[in-house]
């Protein structure tokens with residue numbers, strides 16, 4: 001046994017080289033788009049909503065289906081299983097059935113022989129929308145109590161009394177902006193149907209299990225019938241946690257429908273529009289302190305723009321809440337954390353998701 | 359790049375620089391310094407480092423940053439990559455010698471419906487232009503190429519300027535520096551630095567080395583983007599654009615060449631053959647300042663170019679209007695003395711009504727542009743400005 005242990009390399013205080021470094025520097029490390037397309041493979045493209053909030057009245061595929069190279073199109077009703085990819089909470093559709101809920105939301109998808117054909121055909125899909133009013137800012141969402149998940153609070157002590165004892169008081173608000181993760185390998189998936197109702201999905205995900213479960217739900221097949229494979233891990237910064245299922249799910253539904261391998265690779269523009277970002281936050285504070293600058297009372301409101309669905313918002317908010325006291329001891333505090341649910345309109349707002357905060 | 363642009367050249371990719379399983383020194387260094395994480399950007403960095411390894415530039419921060427400015431990494435924070443670059447040995451051969459043999463260039467390439475002409479002389483270029491007014495003129499392709507790669511647009515007919523003999527020349531003429539239409543930023547830099555150092559410093563901030571090795575002044579000018587960097591400089595410097603067609607030649611001041619948003623005075627059968635920049639008269643000053651969110655690889659929010667020779671003053675801006683344009687009211691103000699910032703701001707607001715967009719708001723643009731005038735005046739008075747990085 002000790003001889004075997006002796007062969008394990010690396011350990012505390014011992015540098016270990018990245019096991020793929022040689023592959024990275026020689027260009028031999030394969031990313032999903034480097035993997036040769038399996039025979040009969042198709043390329044996919046998305047139809048994105050131009051509105052933040054709109055009723056989908058009609059999707060007309062006539063022109064797209066007649067375009068050169070097009071093999072299949074899908075909309076919500078083509079999903080054979082459950083149209084839900086919520087990683088934590090339910091009711092987060094892959095493709096919306098009736099309502100577009102953010103600018104850039106995928107509404108439908110096209111599979112064609114070549115990428116150019118798929119992207120050209122996606123532009124020919126005609127969607128008739130009825131534009132609805134949209135909540136676009138955190139302030140509006142707070143006013144309308146439009147929340148993606150229940151309000152969380154954290155409190156200790158008697159706030160009123162502590163403010164009463166505080167000689168000084170400061171109140172104000174500030175914001176932390178949203179941000180695209182800008183992973184360098186964009187979102188991509190290659191779904192290949194097997195011969196017994198199973199499917200293999202290569203996904204640029206940080207969370208292969210979530211992709212596996214999401215695809216199984218969408219296709220209405222057991223988890224065991226879905227193999228989710230990741231070529232290389234890293235560089236997603238949270239942007240490929242839940243969001244990868246959106247891409248893998250669409251590729252998988254198209255693959256099952258056509259019985260052919262389907263690759264979905266987003267252009268950077270579509271990737272930025274369609275997938276979730278880091279949460280923008282609005283923070284309001286009211287702090288009471290004594291002569292020596294010691295904090296006696298803090299009343300804090302954290303509100304994040306949660307986008308159209310909960311996704312990871314509750315967990316991100318819990319994290320923000322639990323970190324809000326930083327390294328300080330706050331004898332008395334009340335922090336209310338709220339996730340606002342703005343649905344958005346043209347203003348280039350976005351879906352939001354997990355994000356590593358540096 | 360379009361394939362025929364590469365005819366006659368060796369193409370070396372990351373797969374080709376290690377030999378017989380032995381990593382190239384730059385690859386080894388990147389492995390040793392842990393300069394890779396997700397690895398997606400690595401092949402690009404390896405090739406930028408490979409190019410840097412061929413040069414005799416000092417291995418210091420300034421040169422390394424310039425050499426790497428064309429590549430983005432999200433994971434490493436760059437430090438490990440910069441560390442690797444510091445250890446790149448100087449080449450033990452003269453990198454400028456030993457250019458490989460060039461084959462005969464073809465004049466015409468065809469693929470399916472697509473035609474690509476590669477005229478070998480200016481004469482041929484003009485004839486082809488006259489015969490194919492519907493063709494696209496291609497120089498470095500750093501603007502056009504994005505339409506092909508990103509928008510996946512097809513160009514049925516292309517006329518490439520890069521192989522026309524003499525068109526890539528940069529030369530000192532009697533009263534002016536003459537930059538041929540096919541000369542790249544990199545080709546022109548040594549003489550630009552010599553005559554117009556401020557312009558040279560600006561050009562080092564256009565894109566990155568990769569872009570400057572391909573991109574041309576002519577392309578920047580004909581693109582006529584309101585946020586292009588060279589048009590305000592060329593206007594302030596009083597440069598002239600030399601045009602030619604089979605009908606003959608003509609010359610236009612840069613200011614009259616650009617006539618609107620992405621619009622030029624170029625006739626259907628005409629091409630740009632060169633740009634003439636008159637040398638600075640004794641006592642004349644030229645400065646240009648670019649304001650962008652990032653130092654390298656960024657499009658200007660605004661750029662100001664300033665020329666002064668006694669009361670002959672030309673001030674031109676990019677990013678403030680639908681095209682690069684002179685600030686007539688500010689010029690007048692400067693002719694009569696040294697105005698206050700408030701006065702400059704008032705004149706600036708008369709000259710321009712800039713847009714608010716994701717690069718900058720209207721207010722920011724107006725204030726920043728006014729601040730640049732003050733900077734020019736301060737520097738003209740002998741003040742030195744300090745870059746934040748230098749602190």
Ligand SMILES: Cc1cc2nc3c(=O)[nH]c(=O)nc-3n(C[C@H](O)[C@H](O)[C@H](O)COP(=O)(O)OP(=O)(O)OC[C@H]3O[C@@H](n4cnc5c(N)ncnc54)[C@H](O)[C@@H]3O)c2cc1C
Nearest residue numbers: 497498499500501502564565573574577578580586587630
């Ligand atoms: C990553 C990146 C960064 C960039 N950064 C900057 C920057 O910081 N500042 C900036 O100003 N620009 C920037 N650009 C834009 C671009 O590099 C410049 O505009 C460049 O000068 C274009 O030159 P080109 O030779 O590549 O033009 P091309 O793309 O070949 O052509 C551009 C236009 O000029 C026309 N044209 C070219 N030559 C002639 C001729 N002789 N006669 C008639 N028409 C002609 C073409 O038909 C086309 O319409 C950047 C581009 C990229 C991709």
